[in-house]
Amino acid sequence: MFFSIIIPLYNRPQEIDELLYTLSKQSYMQFEVLVIEDGSKNDAKAIVAKYAHQLDIQYYYKENEGQGFTRNYGFARAKGDYFVVFDSDCLIPEDYLETVANYLLEHKLDAYGGPDAAHASFSPVQKAISYAMTSPFTTGGIRGNAKHVGQFHPRSFNMGVSREVWETVGGFILTRLGEDIEYSIRIHEAGFKIGLIPAAKVYHKRRTSFLQFYKQLHFFGRARINIYKHFPKELKLVHFFPAAFTVGFVFTLILNVIYPPLAYICDAVIVLIFLLIFFHSWMLNKSLKVAFLSIIAAFIQLTAYGLGFIQDLIKRIVLNKND
Structure with a gap:
């Protein structure tokens, strides 16, 4: 061969x-x-x-x-x-x-x-990014x-x-x-x-940096909508998770400002997700530094992908505009 x-x-x-x-x-x-x-x-x-x-x-x-x-x-x-x-x-x-x-x-x-x-x-940042892209607690x-x-x-x-x-x-x-x-x-x-x-x-x-990673994942979120335009059946519920996380996170921030008692449950869910990511990454990578950076990488992955997904969902599907 x-x-x-x-x-x-x-x-x-x-x-x-x-x-x-x-x-x-x-x-x-x-x-x-x-x-x-x-x-x-x-x-x-x-x-x-x-x-x-x-x-x-x-x-x-x-x-x-x-x-x-x-x-x-x-x-x-x-x-x-x-x-x-x-x-x-x-x-x-x-x-x-x-x-x-x-x-x-x-x-x-x-x-x-x-x-x-x-x-x-x-580098520790690269290991954290790799974890975020392969973890069961993220879309990776x-x-x-x-x-x-x-x-x-x-x-x-x-x-x-x-x-x-x-x-x-x-x-x-x-x-x-x-x-x-x-x-x-x-x-x-x-x-x-x-x-x-x-x-x-x-x-x-x-x-090699979180800024570069953000740009790449924002692009990936937009790409998922591009796939949908060609193959509508390929848009699955799991692909909405980063967008849902992003919207939920913003909503939680707003609740913490206008009425903190209602934000407690949302805060607890987000903290639980980050703790799971931390300890799972620590177990796999045997490094506290990589485990901490994995929380940042996972947050960037979810929000960057989610924002890219939402951007092109509104632009290309709701408003029916193309580049």
Whole structure:
């Protein structure tokens, strides 16, 4: 089984260096790497060239179109039986491709996704963000989880599709705003088999600051409405939870000002949620600092996603306006 690893890149030369280093250490070496520079001003051509003797690697530079269409550019030039997509801010365990190859030979998936985790080298903020995106106490619990809600939709930081999927379904028709979910829905509808490979994890850095994390999650909230515009049935009750939390939190703040006795129950619920997050993160990460930061990360995740969701819900559905 031969893999083509597709990596869209935009102004992140340091990240691609670290990612390529981890790929050079793979125990399974039947793969090529295609790095697609998406109109970057700070390109990584020289860094990619360092790995020419360690990897079967190609570097392409194209005009900026966004990550979805950039992946399509790589798909069209790939030679593999499977096309594997990574975000440039991932680190790949040494046994990743070996794990995927063995699983695909046994289970015959047409497309797959895998979970993400925090690497030991990550900063406390990055570990807290990783916790927020994978915790059962936030909406992150449905990402890369074997007990996910509804159909499993691989996420583009760690996903793969067979050549047959590419030749039958094509590639991404959205370049951002939920493009990976939209793509996996079309793969499902075409009758292909999609599954989670639980052991095929990557270490996903995500964002290095809470401000960057807020912007990313606000974007994710907007993306969910974009998916709804294409596939109304894919909007589930769980997707409203961050918006409900956000509205509830604002309502609680107002109650605390105008009539505190009515706010006690709401205050208690919010405190309970944060305590659960704190102790669960402490148990997993063995760090009080990461546990405390996990409360901040979870709050940002819920409110940023919720505000983005509410913004585009009002704009694109209630007011029926498009960008």
